[in-house]
Amino acid sequence: MIEVLAPGPYATVQDLGRHGHAHLGVPGSGAADAASLRLANRLVGNPEGLAGIELTFGLARLRFLAGAWVALAGAPCPVWSTARDPGIGAPFWVPEGGEVRLGAPSWGLRTYLAVRGGIAVEPVLGSRSTDSLSGLGPPPLRPGMVVPVGMRRGVPVGAVAGLEDIRVDLAPPRPPGAAVLRVLAGPREDWFVPGALAALCAGPYEVSQDSNRVGVRLRGPELARAKEGELPSEGMVTGAVQVPPSGQPIVFLTDHPPTGGYPVIAVVSEADLAIAAQLRPGDEVRFSTRLPH
Incomplete structure (x- = not known):
């Protein structure tokens, strides 16, 4: 006990x-x-x-x-x-x-x-x-x-x-530079203006204090949509990078809802989910489409 x-x-x-x-x-x-x-x-x-x-x-x-x-x-x-x-x-x-x-x-x-x-x-x-x-x-x-x-x-x-x-x-020094999350293009990349995924990867973004086990909320370049309106709710996975109307991305963690109605522009590589889980408010993070081999 x-x-x-x-x-x-x-x-x-x-x-x-x-x-x-x-x-x-x-x-x-x-x-x-x-x-x-x-x-x-x-x-x-x-x-x-x-x-x-x-x-x-x-x-x-x-x-x-x-x-x-x-x-x-x-x-x-x-x-x-x-x-x-x-x-x-x-x-x-x-x-x-x-x-x-x-x-x-x-x-x-x-x-x-x-x-x-x-x-x-x-x-x-x-x-x-x-x-x-x-x-x-x-x-x-x-x-x-x-x-x-x-x-x-x-x-x-x-x-x-x-x-x-x-x-x-035994705490080692903080790793230098921003954390990097490698991503694949999401299922709703077409809901965003051309170049939006490149804008996501250009970053950097800062982790918001509103983050929790549901998701890492980020502040940085806004991701503009090419389509208006909202999607019907669809299945979500851990690591989904969902973008609400504010244009500020959210990286879903393990307590995320099973479905969501905001478009997913990218999905974080499973190998980098632990990095996302260790981000804390004020941390800087970048995205990259260069995936592990």
């Missing part, structure tokens, strides 16, 4: 999503940066799909009511713990009654905490993910909440306890 002493600005339970229910209007949800959750789970010996905790902008404090192997991945934060070697990207043991405290990440937005056995809240429609759009799944973490942990099998021996608190800051 994990007691939430402070959840930080926004913390939720996430696994790899609630898939297969879009026809019922249920978003896929799941970890915004799935690659980081997978990594954190692998580090503690879990199957990649077990639920962990997604911490938005760090600043969390968690108490472990039983000893546990823990790992962090994603946005690099300073870490304080009763563990010998806490930090990002390596497993560490937290003894019974021990705490893990996170500072704010120097870059990036979302940090993932995995614990051996996984977070064992009750699943809803096959997933333990919190969906911020539909409200399905467990509620966001709040002070005083106790989160269950699943059964642990084969926990490594040699667990270390009784160490005094230490501070480890």
